[in-house]
Amino acid sequence: MRLIVARCTVDYTGRLSAHLPSATRLIVAKADGSVAIHADDRAYKPLNWMSPPCHLRIEADEAGTGLWSVTNRAGEELRILLEEVFHDSEHELGTDPGLVKDGVEAHLQELLALHISSFGEGFSLIRREFPTAIGPVDILCRDAQGATVAVEIKRRGDIEGVEQLTRYLELLNRDPLLAPVRGIFAAQEIKPQARVLAQDRGIECQVIDYDVLRGTDDPTARLF
Template identity: 70%
Template sequence: MHADDRAYKPLNWMSPPCWLVEESADEAHALWVVTNKTGEQLRITIDEIEHDSSHELGVDPGLIKDGVEAHLQELLAEHVETLGPGYTLVRREYPTAIGPVDLLCRDADGGTVAVEIKRRGEIDGVEQLTRYLELLNRDPLLAPVSGVFAAQQIKPQAKTLATDRGIRCLVLDYDALRGTESNEFRLF
């Protein structure tokens, strides 16, 4: 509940979980009782109803997120040439003993490349790719394996660490991978 003149600061609130029961105070007033798990109550008396309506909105589709890592991985696998000319996809979710590598590819020279994909590239993603590279380079059929750390945004510390470890960084443009035009203002 907020004051009319100070809407930013609540006057009262109920911590979840809580539930609402509508009771009738009398014929002219309605009473809502909000109760929390400890039995505390917030009692709201409604003196006048200005408008009351309901609308059928249909089935709730739930939250549908766009641009998550799985989408980036799928799009980059479809457009593997984004990694460089001559790149080919070996497999998505390449299994290792410590977890799957997002993409395993071959570069134009036939070399093996492990690609780790993140929405936001941070140090922990570089560490994860480093562990994959150490493991994959033990396999004589794959070695030598190089790494690409691909993300929509890469923090400077992560880029420095990746570069220091010989891992190439690639900033991904989600809209370009999807083939849609960005809605950002442009000069040209």
């Protein structure tokens, strides 16, 4: 990894055109050939960048000033004109062992399948990841009256999730063994627009409290 702090101008042409006027910035050139240009704010997003796989060609003089051209297979190009270099260092980092995460949607689905009655009294699980031609339905279950219910689970419920559930319902309702199938849209947070669309399509919305649900699953809470 090479770190450069320099006054520079930058031009990107590809999916759009972008230009950065002359200023002092951090340039990070990584081992995979990728390049990112950062200002002194915003942790996450570079001002400009080229993602791997890409190729870096450097035409610089002794002082480090000159032109960097980063190109990729799609014909995009990032051109960095280094005008004055304030810092330039190289570092060996090695490959990263990677990140361990906890608390994602899969876990939510497991919890809800365990506590199927949180959708309503007398509900029973048919199966998780019920397969269809257009993908698996998160949860398929029956309500107290024996009617089939398809559940779509999201962490954040937006219009896209309602559309997805709608497609499943349309398909499932063609199956005479299952029909009529109604839908429940379950998410930790449901956007107003998604709620409007769901209501319009006769889909029930349920907001999930992950902590309560996890609490219900807490072994220390099982006193019997």
